[in-house]
Amino acid sequence: MKSITVKQLQKRFNLEILAGEEHMDREITRPRAHRPGLEFVGYFDFFPMNRVQVLGRKEINYLHKQTEEERNLHIGNVVKYHPPCFIVTANQEGLKYLMIYCQQEGIPLLRTGDTTTEFLGKLDAYLTQALAPEIAVHGVCVNVSGIGVLLRGKSGIGKSETAHTLIRRGHRLVADDIVVMKKLSSQTILGTHNETTREFLALRSIGLINVVRLYGRKAFQDETRIVLDIELSPWQDKALNNDLELEPKTTEYMGVRIPHIEIQLQPGRDVAGMIEAAANSWYLKQQGYSAAEEFMKRIEGEMK
Incomplete structure (x- = not known):
């Protein structure tokens, strides 16, 4: 099975590294990214855990509005599956709690200035070609x-x-x-x-x-x-x-x-x-x- 590393992805899109820099050699093997909105509210029946997880404004705003206890629960339920990496779009801030979880679990947390729609289009196109048979x-x-x-x-x-x-x-x-x-x-x-x-x-x-x-x-x-x-x-x-x-x-x-x-x-x-x-x-x-x-x-x- 073909794969690329998170480091290759980070270089390709010039992504900012927020956490997990020592784990950039983690492999990506699936060609499409995923937005874990449903997973943050506890629905995991079809969670593609081995895909790159992209966090847009909806996901981050939802986490910001939770209590610390609720936020820790929701984030913990997702990071325990150890996806290859998380990518936050639109240069969103206030991510300290997310950085702590990713650092603890050894999951790279990256950030881009692109909007979610713009970035997902480019990311999926790149992964489809890079991982194609x-x-x-x-x-x-x-x-x-x-x-x-x-x-x-x-x-x-x-x-x-x-x-x-x-x-x-x-x-x-x-x-x-x-x-x-x-x-x-x-x-x-x-x-x-x-x-x-x-x-x-x-x-x-x-x-x-x-x-x-x-x-x-x-x-x-x-x-x-x-x-x-x-x-x-x-x-x-x-x-x-x-x-x-x-x-x-x-x-x-x-x-x-x-x-x-x-x-x-x-x-x-x-x-x-x-x-x-x-x-x-x-x-x-x-x-x-x-x-x-x-x-x-x-x-x-x-x-x-």
């Missing part, structure tokens, strides 16, 4: 007109060279050689690099190039949602047909099915142009348009 795939990932494409094929088939042509046409590199694929949901795969290869593209006979240094910031982006799986393969006569509408094929990654297309290579064939066409065609299909259907309607109209 992932695999590494040999290939190239590019963003073609806003559409994430995974290029696969045998070593030396021309994946990186094709990516270079796409970059020259104004599209963006995401990852070369090793593509890290993260499952964000049952329908979403995010493609990114492994940091080591960030911005680098390996071209045979040329060597490594830094696409940002050569072509500017617009030539690279850190991540993209992958919606097309394109396999580059050697040309085989009569292996591919020319039907009006090919039967859809998919490739499965971590339980997520992605549309699959095979493009065979041949000298003089504009592979980069075909990838652009495939990406734009996928986009039009998402809008409900089918070129084959329009063509058949025209044929039917002429026959009538």
